[in-house]
Amino acid sequence: MSQPAFQLAALTHLSDDERMFRDTVRSFASAEIAPLVRSMDEAQQMDERLLKQLFDLGLMGIEIPERYGGSEGSFFESILAVEEISSVDPAVGVLVDVQNTLCINALRRWANEEQKKRYLSRLAKDTIGAYALSEATSGSDAFALETRAVRQGENYVLNGQKLWITNAKEAGIFIVFATVDRSAGYKGITAFLVERGLPGFTLGRKEDKLGIRASSTCELIFRDCVVPGSQVLGEPGKGYKIAIETLNEGRIGIGAQMLGLAQGAWQHAVRWAKKRKQFGKSIVEFQAMQFQLAEMAMEIEAARLLVYNAARLKDAGEEFLKEAAMAKYFASQVAERVASLAVEVYGGSGFVKDYPVEKLYRDAKIGKIYEGTSFMQLATIAKLML
Numbered sequence: 001m002s003q004p005a006f007q008l009a010a011l012t013h014l015s016d017d018e019r020m021f022r023d024t025v026r027s028f029a030s031a032e033i034a035p036l037v038r039s040m041d042e043a044q045q046m047d048e049r050l051l052k053q054l055f056d057l058g059l060m061g062i063e064i065p066e067r068y069g070g071s072e073g074s075f076f077e078s079i080l081a082v083e084e085i086s087s088v089d090p091a092v093g094v095l096v097d098v099q100n101t102l103c104i105n106a107l108r109r110w111a112n113e114e115q116k117k118r119y120l121s122r123l124a125k126d127t128i129g130a131y132a133l134s135e136a137t138s139g140s141d142a143f144a145l146e147t148r149a150v151r152q153g154e155n156y157v158l159n160g161q162k163l164w165i166t167n168a169k170e171a172g173i174f175i176v177f178a179t180v181d182r183s184a185g186y187k188g189i190t191a192f193l194v195e196r197g198l199p200g201f202t203l204g205r206k207e208d209k210l211g212i213r214a215s216s217t218c219e220l221i222f223r224d225c226v227v228p229g230s231q232v233l234g235e236p237g238k239g240y241k242i243a244i245e246t247l248n249e250g251r252i253g254i255g256a257q258m259l260g261l262a263q264g265a266w267q268h269a270v271r272w273a274k275k276r277k278q279f280g281k282s283i284v285e286f287q288a289m290q291f292q293l294a295e296m297a298m299e300i301e302a303a304r305l306l307v308y309n310a311a312r313l314k315d316a317g318e319e320f321l322k323e324a325a326m327a328k329y330f331a332s333q334v335a336e337r338v339a340s341l342a343v344e345v346y347g348g349s350g351f352v353k354d355y356p357v358e359k360l361y362r363d364a365k366i367g368k369i370y371e372g373t374s375f376m377q378l379a380t381i382a383k384l385m386l
């Protein structure tokens, strides 16, 4: 009889290495990120020193093999890192998530040896990556994209605009999806490795957002941008496969971001409920408050099981598509609900910027939108099950 890929009872049980890794990220997040959260949110900017610390700790190259200077960790460790960081600041969480679960994953799987040597080593050391698929007219219908890549000898000439690109302001390497043949539909889509500063490639507007404000979200503009043919990632016409496969994994990362956010909001709520006194006692002594906090904790645990299950399936080489969609859908629901209740636990204090739950409530909204809206997750689940 074949052995299960992992023991069911071990889903949330961490190995010694995983626990040590999680605790390191947890201590780092509370010591180094927490003091910066409010100022970075207000400035709509990542702290430069923090970015360097993330690289120094190996958190920007978790799955990159050691021979390219990475930490050679597991996908599950990337998920733990995103969860822990997001419990303190989901804006930093998404920066780490896009780097690890989208950019590095795409390169590890699809880049040739020369590209791996050149780019994985930079991503592990000091370079941030961005993943550019969405456009003004193609969001959920991502493969309706209009950015064109026209072959000219050994090169491609890119023209078009990308929208909503996370990490764009800080990134040095962009994975850009364009079509080499619109008449071929999704089979014309090709992924290119585009470096910052390439002539014809500029950043457009930076979005002024509701939440995760320290995370940059920008427009990318390509005007007769000449990209050498050697910068094609994978093969021409295989971009749709790269996008589908990386987003399937990235989705678990967003689940982890939302899980961490919910956990962070819950911890703040508990701390406040123990401290805040009304009617002569701590508000945590009221049964209504206890029930609410218990329900929040239960939902967080359910989200954690879904997220960890999807991540462990992925590491075990098992099918994980349906589980990833469920994890992202459910964790983003839990995050929004828990953050909202955390604001209420704080009362009036939850509604002002002096306390962290107001920001977490704003940050939670994005979980239902990016890397596939909630309806798109339901569409995936239905397609795989019905």
Ligand SMILES: Cc1cc2nc3c(=O)[nH]c(=O)nc-3n(C[C@H](O)[C@H](O)[C@H](O)COP(=O)(O)OP(=O)(O)OC[C@H]3O[C@@H](n4cnc5c(N)ncnc54)[C@H](O)[C@@H]3O)c2cc1C
Binding pocket: 098, 131, 132, 133, 134, 136, 138, 139, 140, 141, 163, 164, 165, 166, 167, 209, 217, 366, 369, 370, 371, 372, 373, 374, 375, 376
């Ligand atoms: C902060 C932020 C960061 C982002 N980062 C990136 C990034 O790094 N890289 C990148 O490529 N993109 C990024 N995106 C884009 C993001 O992935 C898209 O916004 C998302 O996929 C939704 O696309 P849309 O905004 O065009 O919405 P639309 O696709 O227009 O959707 C609008 C509404 O219609 C619904 N809808 C659409 N089609 C269907 C259908 N078939 N059935 C039922 N309902 C449907 C949707 O669920 C949604 O409710 C980011 C977006 C934001 C806001």
